[in-house]
Amino acid sequence: MGYRYVFGPVFSGRIGRSLGLDLLGRRVCSMDCVYCEVGKTDLLTGERDVYVPAAEILRELENWKQEGHQPPEFITLGGLGEPTLNSEMPEVIRGIKKLFPSMPVAVLTNATAMTDPEVRKELLEADVVLPSMDSLVASEFRAINRPCKGTDPTAIAKALIEFRKEFNGKIFLEVLLSRGYNDSDENLSLMKDFCSKLAPDRIDVVTLSRPGTLEKAGPVDSETLGRWKKVLDAAPCKDRDCGPDTGAKKRSGDETIAHVQGEGSHAFDRIQASIMRRPQTAQQLAGALDVPLERVEQVLAELEKSGKLHVRQTGNDIYYDCRLDGES
Ligand code: SF4
Structure with a gap:
């Protein structure tokens, strides 16, 4: 059958072969990042809603299971927008666990909604949370992520640190660098401090390797990327090689491909x-x-x-x- 919300499996160096679930069905996001690969955000909002009912997503997943595919290593909530904006995310996670009891669930998130304690509570049910944080300098954050009104990077960073205290799963942080947008020394210094407080299980510093929404948003050079990796790698990390045994421990910008x-x-x-x-x-x-x-x-x-x-x-x-x- 054709699927609207189930896609992949997709190969990721961070979590291996993962089946994707799109919780939005269209480009609904609290950000409109200059590098976004799915294109320009259509609905820029921080409002949670039932953008796609959990029952519809789970019906597709059940069909996918019945088709007898080789099981993936993970089921990942992501897709065309920010999955935590779907207020039925907890039902989706619970439904996945019912259909695939031993399958770990990962959530790709820009973390904006994690300032809400309710969202943090819901995410405790996941096994791996993969937040992104590109800049803690407010002007850079606005320029690269173009968030909806009232979004504050410092509040998001605090929420992530709070979540770390409660969450028993793994946190894989990603920082994406774009030349002239967020590669400043000021950001590097703030990110270093943030990473040392968050102590994520894994940090990936990447740059653009595919077209984003803005032509002028380009990658940083390898010297800059290397310097950032070195400085942020120095932050305490609970278990750097903690990913599943996929043979791929580090994500480069273009290694995520559908399989x-x-x-x-x-x-x-x-x-x-x-x-x-x-x-x-x-x-x-x-x-x-x-x-x-x-x-x-x-x-x-x-x-x-x-x-x-x-x-x-x-x-x-x-x-x-x-x-x-x-x-x-
Ligand atoms: S947060 Fe993700 S989905 Fe939303 S605009 Fe940025 S890259 Fe695209």
Whole structure:
């Protein structure tokens, strides 16, 4: 069957092969990051709501289970926006645990909603929380993450430190650097202090490797990336190599690729679902989804005809992403 909310599995160096659940169904986020790979946020909001009912997501997941796929290593809440904005997130987590009792659940989050103690309480049910924090300098935070009104990076940092005290699972922090946006020494110094207080289980410092929403947002050079990694690695870490035994312990900016079993009649849906969430080249799609390159090119041509395909060139690579219905 075709899926709206279940996608992947996706391969991540941080958590291995993970099946994604999209809790928003469209681009609903409390931020509109300049580097966002799913494109410009359509609904910029900090309001929680039932953007997609938990029952619908779980129905799809149950179907996916019945199709008898190879089980992933994780089920990850993420997708087209900020998953914690879905007020039925706790029902989704509980439902996953019922369907897959031994499967760890991960949540990708920009952490803005974690200033709400209720959201922190709900996230205690997850096994791994992967927050991002790009800048603790308020002006940089506003420039790179373009958050909704009233979002304060210092309050988010405090909320994360509070969460660390209560949470028995693992926290994998990600810092994404963009040249001229958040690579200042002031930010590095604040982040160093924050990381030492948070003591995450793992810290990943990455830079842009795929097109984001703003052309002018570019990657930092390798010297800057290396310096940040060194300084933030120096922060106390509870267990740096604590990820599952995937053989991949560090995430580089472009190592997260979809990995989907099979081809056949599902290829169209899977390719479309994959590029709706992350721009990729035809070769990356073929390798990651285990679909012959010719079939990928056919699907891309079909999508182009329907006017949904968006093509961007970065260096020698041509990236494809897919517009949602109704977008121009
Ligand atoms: S990168 Fe994440 S937090 Fe930023 S706009 Fe995209 S979905 Fe939202």
